[in-house]
Amino acid sequence: MRQSPNIIVTGTPGVGKTTHSESLAERTGLRHVSVNQIVKDKECHEGWSDEYQSWIVDEDKLLDAIEEDVKAGGCIIDWHACDLFPRSWIDLVVVLRVDSSTLFDRLTARDYAEAKLQENLDSEIMEVLLQEAREGFDEEIVIELMSNTSDEMESNVDRIEAWVKQWKLDNTS
Numbered sequence: 662m663r664q665s666p667n668i669i670v671t672g673t674p675g676v677g678k679t680t681h682s683e684s685l686a687e688r689t690g691l692r693h694v695s696v697n698q699i700v701k702d703k704e705c706h707e708g709w710s711d712e713y714q715s716w717i718v719d720e721d722k723l724l725d726a727i728e729e730d731v732k733a734g735g736c737i738i739d740w741h742a743c744d745l746f747p748r749s750w751i752d753l754v755v756v757l758r759v760d761s762s763t764l765f766d767r768l769t770a771r772d773y774a775e776a777k778l779q780e781n782l783d784s785e786i787m788e789v790l791l792q793e794a795r796e797g798f799d800e801e802i803v804i805e806l807m808s809n810t811s812d813e814m815e816s817n818v819d820r821i822e823a824w825v826k827q828w829k830l831d832n833t834s
């Protein structure tokens with residue numbers, strides 16, 4: 662049994678996963694597991710895709726790379742996909758959402774190429790990550806939170822921090 666919960670923070674690129682995860686890690690003492698960073702550092706990929714301007718992730722290698730850490734509990738997994746993680750590893754799935762115009766501004770600031778920008782805007786409008794989370798995990802552990810403003814982020818982090826405290830009361834003796 663884990664002494665501390667594992668949380669996935671997911672959503673379209675630019676919704677605020679990293680910002681939320683870092684703030685949550687500071688507040689709760691849980692560890693921020695940046696899958697982006699792990700894919701790069703531990704070479705859990707099959708090379709670089711020029712078309713998508715991103716690494717082609719080798720999911721088996723990635724799961725092997727994080728398994729021990731995640732099984733110990735207390736991880737905040739920050740990644741723009743969630744259906745690859747075994748259900749038994751995860752206690753809460755946070756899907757961050759943002760308005761199209763805000764996402765457009767954030768991704769433009771990142772200099773995303775036109776095709777990648779459009780693909781991500783479409784993905785957000787079509788609620789792709791929310792559907793993936795709902796299909797992959799029990800409904801009760803999936804929460805959708807808005808991430809347009811700093812106030813929303815603050816309130817999201819407060820809410821998740823309170824959830825972590827309650828989880829620990831309920832699951833440890």
Ligand code: DAT
Binds near residue numbers: 681767810814
């Ligand atoms: P992600 O990790 O999902 O790609 P990020 O955390 O890097 O996203 O955030 C992208 C940019 O948007 C970054 O400049 C911080 C800003 N941002 C994220 N969430 C925000 C929020 N709720 N309010 C204001 N700015 C936010």
